Amino acid sequence: MSSDAVTFRRMTEADLDAVLKIEYAAFSHPWTRGIFIDGLKSYEIWLMFEGNQQVGHGVVNVIIDEAHLLNITVKPESQGRGLGLLLLDQLMKRAYELNGRECFLELRASNQSAYRLYERYGFNEVGRRRDYYPAVGGREDALVMACTLTD
Numbered sequence: 001m002s003s004d005a006v007t008f009r010r011m012t013e014a015d016l017d018a019v020l021k022i023e024y025a026a027f028s029h030p031w032t033r034g035i036f037i038d039g040l041k042s043y044e045i046w047l048m049f050e051g052n053q054q055v056g057h058g059v060v061n062v063i064i065d066e067a068h069l070l071n072i073t074v075k076p077e078s079q080g081r082g083l084g085l086l087l088l089d090q091l092m093k094r095a096y097e098l099n100g101r102e103c104f105l106e107l108r109a110s111n112q113s114a115y116r117l118y119e120r121y122g123f124n125e126v127g128r129r130r131d132y133y134p135a136v137g138g139r140e141d142a143l144v145m146a147c148t149l150t151d
């Protein structure tokens with residue numbers, strides 16, 4: 001990893017273009033501008049910076065004591081250097097502060113790098129939703145993972 005310090009801050013509407021640039025570069029089925037605009041009203045959206053470069057974003061929602069990780073994205077050129085784990089850790093700490101004591105997430109069954117990241121953090125696979133996601137040429141299953149949050 002470079003020596004530039006990694007920092008986090010909340011997203012605002014002024015960050016939309018920069019977030020969408022990373023989102024569209026990283027996903028085959030990205031979240032749209034409208035989803036992020038709605039998301040800013042309902043969820044916590046965090047940005048990650050390496051020095052002054054924006055390198056990722058993540059979205060978390062907490063209802064009573066249950067957290068949901070809704071999006072986690074690292075800019076493709078910055079992947080594979082441990083930034084995903086740092087971002088996940090920041091989002092889970094924030095979820096805990098908001099009173100989340102267990103976190104759930106869904107991911108595409110084919111998304112092995114995300115699966116390994118979540119497993120490394122402490123998530124376990126707890127279920128599968130058939131044909132949950134649109135995919136090129138059809139549908140794809142979602143895996144459901146869960147993790148107990150502690151301080």
Ligand SMILES: CC(C)(COP(=O)(O)OP(=O)(O)OC[C@H]1O[C@@H](n2cnc3c(N)ncnc32)[C@H](O)[C@@H]1OP(=O)(O)O)[C@@H](O)C(=O)NCCC(=O)NCCS
Pocket residue numbers: 001026027071072073074075078079080081082083084085086106107108111112113114116117
């Ligand atoms: C999933 C995602 C967020 C992971 O981010 P990342 O920054 O690449 O994650 P990490 O760097 O922490 O881990 C990725 C790999 O790099 C390796 N790695 C971590 N630190 C490293 C280092 N210092 N040197 C070399 N390799 C390292 C990890 O071991 C891991 O390897 P593995 O996948 O073979 O297990 C990222 O791939 C991404 O944005 N993907 C597209 C969007 C997406 O699918 N999001 C999840 C939707 S559910």
